[in-house]
Amino acid sequence: MNWTAITAIYKYEMARFFRTLTQSFISPVISTSLYFVVFGAAIGSRIEQVEGVSYGAFIVPGLIMLSIMTQGISNASFGIYFPKFIGTIYELLSAPVNFIEIVIGYVGAAATKSLFIGVVILATAGFFVDLEIQHPIAMIAFMVLTCTSFALFGFIIGIWAKNFEQLQLVPLLIVTPLVFLGGSFYSISMLPPFWQTVTLFNPVVYLISGFRWAFFGLADVPVGLSLVAIAGFTAVCLVAIWWIFKSGWRIRS
Template sequence: MNLHAIKAIYRFEMTRFFRTLLQSFISPVVSTSLYFVVFGAAIGSRIDQVEGVSYGAFIVPGLIMLSVMQQATSNGSFGIYFPKFIGTIYEHLSAPINFLEITLGYVGAAATKAMFIGLVILATANFFVDIEIQNWPAMLAFMVLTCVSFALLGFIIGIWASNFEQLQLIPLLVITPLVFLGGSFYSISMLPENWQTVALFNPVVYLISGFRWSFFGMADVPIGISLLAIATFTGLCLAVIWWIFRTGWRLRQ
């Protein structure tokens, strides 16, 4: 394992993050604060509680997951797309490092950025609602797993994309709608029975459900199934990345 190569890629990506602090950090925090104002204050004033939890507190895990998934995917995709765009990806491919080391460097940095933003949003939420987290280890574990899995997905998107428009296509048209329909602002038990069945086909439901369980001890699906869903999704992403580097798909063009 070439730790020096992993460290070099990781440090370069983190340095770029802090150079664009306004776009990378302040923007998602402000956007999430607006969600609290709109959903927590406006809608929350009309919904007293959801399963014994105040609505303002209930949406906190969903808002954190929304930001974490978006940021992990965005940072993961742009991190690998930019060297492919300017041609420095060939230096990576010709250097004495394997695909796992390249992936660890870029995905590790993207996951760290998303994790950092998620924790800051969690701290920001305390200014709007009172939050008591029942299981801190589980909360951090779910957040780390989500950051890593969606950073891997972003890495795949960055390799697949051939222009900046495609880079934003899947996050905007696929991931964001799935998060909104995945119980981020409501419990799927509030849906009609038929729609509950349909919602279970949304993989994001399992992520948000497990994350909310770490806060309030309640979940829409069993916690074991949520962990299995995250592990399966992460494994599939790693398998796709291995295949990409093995075949050179979208890399050697």
């Protein structure tokens, strides 16, 4: 394993992140505050509790998952797309670095960035609601796994994209709606039986449910299914990346 190459890629990507640290730090704080004003105050005044948890606290896991999913995808996709755009990807491919080391460097940096954003949002939420995390180790594990899996997904999108517009296509038109419809701001038990069944086909439901269980001990689906879902998603992304580098799809052409 060429740790020098991994470290070089990781440091380069993190340096780009820290150059815009103010924007990266302030943006999630403002967004989280607005969500609490709109959802916590406006809707929370009508829905005081959900399954024994105050509505303001109930939406915190959904807010964190929404941010780390979209941030993980955006950071990883831009990180690998930009070398393609300016042509430096060929220098990387011709260097004595295998695809595993390339993926670890880019995905590791993207996952670190999204994890940082998740921690910032969690800290910001503490100013608005009282949070008591029942399973802190499970909460950290879910955050790390989600950041990593969606960074892998973003890496695939960055290779697939042919222009900057396509980089935003999947996060905006697919991932964000799935998160909003996946129980981020409500429990699926509040839905009519038919829509509960339909919602279970949304893979994001399993991630948010498991993450919320780590906070409050409440889950819309069994925690085991949540772990299987995130493990399966990660495995699919790894296989896809292996095939991409093996075939050279959208990299060498």
